[in-house]
Amino acid sequence: MPGMHAGAHASVRKKVRDEEERRELMNRLKRIEGQVRGLQRMLEENAYCPEILTQASAVNSALNSFCRVLLTAHLRTCVSEDIRAGREDTVDELMAVLQKLMK
Amino acid sequence: MPGMHAGAHASVRKKVRDEEERRELMNRLKRIEGQVRGLQRMLEENAYCPEILTQASAVNSALNSFCRVLLTAHLRTCVSEDIRAGREDTVDELMAVLQKLMK
Amino acid sequence: MPGMHAGAHASVRKKVRDEEERRELMNRLKRIEGQVRGLQRMLEENAYCPEILTQASAVNSALNSFCRVLLTAHLRTCVSEDIRAGREDTVDELMAVLQKLMK
Amino acid sequence: MPGMHAGAHASVRKKVRDEEERRELMNRLKRIEGQVRGLQRMLEENAYCPEILTQASAVNSALNSFCRVLLTAHLRTCVSEDIRAGREDTVDELMAVLQKLMK
Numbered sequence: 001m002p003g004m005h006a007g008a009h010a011s012v013r014k015k016v017r018d019e020e021e022r023r024e025l026m027n028r029l030k031r032i033e034g035q036v037r038g039l040q041r042m043l044e045e046n047a048y049c050p051e052i053l054t055q056a057s058a059v060n061s062a063l064n065s066f067c068r069v070l071l072t073a074h075l076r077t078c079v080s081e082d083i084r085a086g087r088e089d090t091v092d093e094l095m096a097v098l099q100k101l102m103k
Numbered sequence: 104m105p106g107m108h109a110g111a112h113a114s115v116r117k118k119v120r121d122e123e124e125r126r127e128l129m130n131r132l133k134r135i136e137g138q139v140r141g142l143q144r145m146l147e148e149n150a151y152c153p154e155i156l157t158q159a160s161a162v163n164s165a166l167n168s169f170c171r172v173l174l175t176a177h178l179r180t181c182v183s184e185d186i187r188a189g190r191e192d193t194v195d196e197l198m199a200v201l202q203k204l205m206k
Numbered sequence: 207m208p209g210m211h212a213g214a215h216a217s218v219r220k221k222v223r224d225e226e227e228r229r230e231l232m233n234r235l236k237r238i239e240g241q242v243r244g245l246q247r248m249l250e251e252n253a254y255c256p257e258i259l260t261q262a263s264a265v266n267s268a269l270n271s272f273c274r275v276l277l278t279a280h281l282r283t284c285v286s287e288d289i290r291a292g293r294e295d296t297v298d299e300l301m302a303v304l305q306k307l308m309k
Numbered sequence: 310m311p312g313m314h315a316g317a318h319a320s321v322r323k324k325v326r327d328e329e330e331r332r333e334l335m336n337r338l339k340r341i342e343g344q345v346r347g348l349q350r351m352l353e354e355n356a357y358c359p360e361i362l363t364q365a366s367a368v369n370s371a372l373n374s375f376c377r378v379l380l381t382a383h384l385r386t387c388v389s390e391d392i393r394a395g396r397e398d399t400v401d402e403l404m405a406v407l408q409k410l411m412k
Contacts, residue, residue: 012151015149015150026143030143033136033140039132040132043120043129047117048116048118049181050196053173053174056166056169056170057170060163063166067160068404068407070159074153075400075403075404078152088385088389093153097153097157099377100157101411101412102373102407102410103410103412170308171308175297178300179294201274204309205273206266206270206307206369221356235349236349238345242345246335246339246342249331249334249338250335252323252325253323254324263406263410266369269365269372276361277362303363303366306363
């Protein structure tokens with residue numbers, strides 16, 4: 001499947017990522033999942049609030065890093081391809097997503 | 104009052120929450136864990152980047168809501184008790200945590 | 207005026223700050239005002255977008271630092287006094303403000 | 310196309326915006342400058358901390374809106390042109406800027 005490219009516009013747009021990139025992104029999500037279970041354990045063990053909040057903030061950072069890696073790949077591939085092919089609505093779509101991720 | 108040491112203080116500070124509060128917080132964390140696994144599924148299914156990013160931003164919001172509920176409880180209980188008992192370093196500790204959570 | 211304390215609850219609540227604290231906060235706001243005028247100059251001089259955005263992000267950081275300094279003082283004075291006096295709605299008020307400042 | 314150098318590139322990159330866009334951006338900055346002076350007045354008049362913090366958060370929002378408008382224009386013009394011309398380092402530059410603006 002690596003290298004295979006789904007039709008640029010299908011009814012639901014798909015994105016075939018190369019194996020290395022997918023693995024990195026999946027590893028990040030697995031670590032984040034582990035961190036969330038860590039928060040549950042802290043709660044079960046009656047941890048002090050500031051400690052839980054500090055760890056929650058670390059989960060947030062990990063999630064933001066995941067988004068940055070994904071966004072960089074997206075800009076370099078899908079967005080660049082679309083712009084070169086003259087598909088301008090990709091920029092509007094990108095701004096809509098950035099709006100959710102920006103401060 | 105400074106220097107007085109409440110019973111709840113052990114060498115590692117714990118926080119016994121009431122059952123209803125703990126359940127609400129745990130339910131939130133369980134939902135967040137499910138959302139993170141949802142992100143993993145989207146990745147496996149080659150979902151388009153903006154869709155993954157939009158869902159990641161929703162996980163972020165859920166995590167922030169969790170922090171807000173926890174922080175409110177913390178302010179109302181631990182911080183209020185400490186201030187009434189004259190333990191001022193609780194404010195410094197609170198600011199250190201807020202710094203991580205603030206924009 | 208330093209040390210004079212306005213009635214804890216007036217029809218509009220005031221906060222008399224000591225001179226040194228007020229000066230620090232005012233200096234920060236003056237610097238931020240200068241930075242905003244700097245952004246205007248960059249725009250007039252047709253600066254490249256990433257450079258303007260980088261500087262705008264620096265203004266944002268300065269604003270956040272101002273908020274942190276103000277919030278720390280607020281927690282140490284007004285909030286602590288209110289909690290010691292048994293005025294609990296101060297915590298709700300604080301959470302409403304924190305909600306705007308938090309990520 | 311890589312290596313081709315557009316006329317708009319000087320040793321310091323400039324961006325000539327059209328008059329309407331520049332006016333909108335300048336108006337936003339003028340309003341933000343006014344809001345910062347408003348914060349100074351509140352401080353002089355001993356306004357209550359939560360009120361100053363609420364207004365500071367509004368200044369933050371105005372600054373973020375300014376960034377969004379500028380970023381959208383940047384994506385539609387400079388970034389799109391560069392990508393079409395094969396200048397790939399524009400994406401790295403964009404990610405560096407986004408990193409500062411993202412949560």
